Structure formats: structure tokens, C-alpha cells
Amino acid sequence: MNAVLDISCLRVTFAGGTEAVRGISLSIAKGETHCLVGESGCGKSATSLAIMNLLARGAVRSGGPIRFQGQDISALSDKQMRPLRGDKLAMIFQEPMTSLNPAYTVGTQLAEVYMRHRGATRAEAMTRAVHLLDRVEITAPAMRLAQYPHELSGGLRQRVMIAMALMCEPELLIADEPTTALDVTVQAQILSLLNTLQKDTGLAILLITHDMGVVARMAHRVSVMYAGEIIETGATEAIFANPCHPYTRGLLDCIPVPGKQRRDEPLAIIRGVVPRITSDFQGCGFRERCDFATTQCAQPIALQSYSEHHTYRCRLAPHQSESEMEAA
Numbered sequence: 001m002n003a004v005l006d007i008s009c010l011r012v013t014f015a016g017g018t019e020a021v022r023g024i025s026l027s028i029a030k031g032e033t034h035c036l037v038g039e040s041g042c043g044k045s046a047t048s049l050a051i052m053n054l055l056a057r058g059a060v061r062s063g064g065p066i067r068f069q070g071q072d073i074s075a076l077s078d079k080q081m082r083p084l085r086g087d088k089l090a091m092i093f094q095e096p097m098t099s100l101n102p103a104y105t106v107g108t109q110l111a112e113v114y115m116r117h118r119g120a121t122r123a124e125a126m127t128r129a130v131h132l133l134d135r136v137e138i139t140a141p142a143m144r145l146a147q148y149p150h151e152l153s154g155g156l157r158q159r160v161m162i163a164m165a166l167m168c169e170p171e172l173l174i175a176d177e178p179t180t181a182l183d184v185t186v187q188a189q190i191l192s193l194l195n196t197l198q199k200d201t202g203l204a205i206l207l208i209t210h211d212m213g214v215v216a217r218m219a220h221r222v223s224v225m226y227a228g229e230i231i232e233t234g235a236t237e238a239i240f241a242n243p244c245h246p247y248t249r250g251l252l253d254c255i256p257v258p259g260k261q262r263r264d265e266p267l268a269i270i271r272g273v274v275p276r277i278t279s280d281f282q283g284c285g286f287r288e289r290c291d292f293a294t295t296q297c298a299q300p301i302a303l304q305s306y307s308e309h310h311t312y313r314c315r316l317a318p319h320q321s322e323s324e325m326e327a328a
Helices: 044-052 106-118 122-135 154-166 184-201 212-218 236-241 246-253 322-327
Strands: 003-013 019-029 033-037 060-063 066-068 089-092 172-176 204-209 221-226 229-235 303-307 310-313
Touching: 003 044, 003 204, 019 033, 019 044, 019 204, 019 221, 019 229, 033 044, 033 212, 044 089, 044 172, 044 204, 089 154, 106 122, 106 154, 122 154, 154 184, 184 204, 184 212, 204 212, 212 236, 221 236, 221 246, 229 236, 229 246
Parallel strands: 033 204, 033 221, 089 172, 172 204
Antiparallel strands: 003 019, 003 060, 003 066, 221 229, 229 310, 303 310
16 A cells, blocks of 8 residues: 555653553555544544644654655654645644634635745635635635634634645645534535545545544544554444454444434443553553453453454454353
């Protein structure tokens, strides 16, 4: 696979010794959507910020290389990263209202990206901005240039963020929960828009989400993340058809199935919360919440292969019945 992004053994440690990301590896090819999925607190956003070199002060990034188009960007300083960020490497953040500057118009913020990275005039940048706003299906795009973020709905602000990310035709787009806090109809529109843009441009997308429904709709490949580790990865069809890790099975069980879920039946849940992981932690991070955990789960867990491109980190053999798991 000719990877646009190739991450090897990435680690992120926060002040106080909390390990937010623990040696993860993943690759994304041109034209591929790779979904990083898991609960809040699993390390998904920390992973995206580490790739962009935007971690908060006090956070330390370490581990192997982060190769973008073959270049190890983990070795670059913040100053050296600036020409890449917003140009060939773009990101959509979770909340567009806090990502857009309330003191500047939409047009000014869109134009700044193009002027900075392409050396364009303001007129050229505004023309490009109108084109991109139209591309992301915003009505009356020329009129929107003079509006401020607070004058737009949540769905329109998210479309503006997508347009801003696409101003310089990036090779990789990192979308961190791009449909959070949007209603279901707008969510579907945003996801459909990303799909269309990808087909038109060959864009590689790292899509971060906690919603397995979004994963099913968008992903070519999936990495399930828990407590800073990728605990299962594979093609979307393989993950949904043959989930091997108990956490992956739990996430899938939490999806209500129309026609199978009785009205008086409670929705499935995964009990407990994501633990705080420190540098001396060993074993499976999910063991305190797992119904099949034993003392063996406190020991280092080797990566197992279900198939050539489907791996998981658990001592259990795939497809053991519940009675076999309980006896294991």
C-alpha cells in the first residue's frame, strides 16, 4: 500500500504520567477513509493532535516515525510544520464555533489560508473561497463571505470548516468528530459531502468518531482504540462481520437494530469508564470492564491475527462462545 500517512509506535504522555496514546501504528492510503473509533477518553483526539504537532503544552510525543508522503514529520519543529498544516495536511476540529474566530468574517478566515500557503492576492483568495463554499453546498456563497461565524447555523459552520480545510487541496484530511452536536439530518449531509469530495479528489481521510453507524457508512478500514491502544484493526466488513475483541463486540452490541430491539428491552451498555493509564501499566486496559477477564489479562497481551489484515490484541481466540470465554 502506498501510504499517504504511516504512523509507527506513536506515544503521547501528559504531565503527571498519564499515557494517552500507547504505541499505536496505522496507515492510510490515497482515497481511503480510515476510521479511528472508541469512547471519549480513549486517546483519539490526542492521536490527531500529535500528527498535526498541536499537542498542549506539557504533552510529550515520542515513539517511531510519523511519515506523511514519505517524510518523517515527527522530526519537524513547530515552525517547520507550519507550511504543511492547512496546505497538504488539514484538520477539521470537533466544534466549529470555537475553531472559527468570532472577530473575523468567514471570507477573511478562508482567504487567509490561501494567501498564506499559495501567495495569492486577496481577490484570488476570495474567488477561491466562493468556489469552495459552493463546493460544500452552501447557498449564496458570495454573500456568506461577509458573515461572521455566529450568524451561521452549526451545519453551515461545519461546512465552512470543511471548505477551509480544502482551500489548498490537501492530501490528507483529519476529521475529529465532524458531526458532533449536529442533528441527524445535518450529520448525514456532512458525511455525504465528505464522501463526494473524497471521490472527486482522491483525498485520504482519518475520521475520528465514537459512532459505529458513522464507521459503517464511511470507513474502508477501522482501528478500534481503547485506553490509548489500538485493540483491533481491519477492513470495515471484517470488523463488523467478525469482531474479535470484547470491546469491539461491546461497541457493536450498543447499536440498536431496528426490528430486533424490543421496545421494552433496555439498550446494551459497556459498564464502567475508560481507566487512567500510567507508564507502569501492563496488560489489557479493558480488563476491569470485561466479563471474560482473568489474572492472565494483567500480563502483556500479544497482537493476534484473525486474517492477513485483521489483527486484535486479546488473549481470547476469535469467535469463542460465551461459555467458552467464561471457562477460558
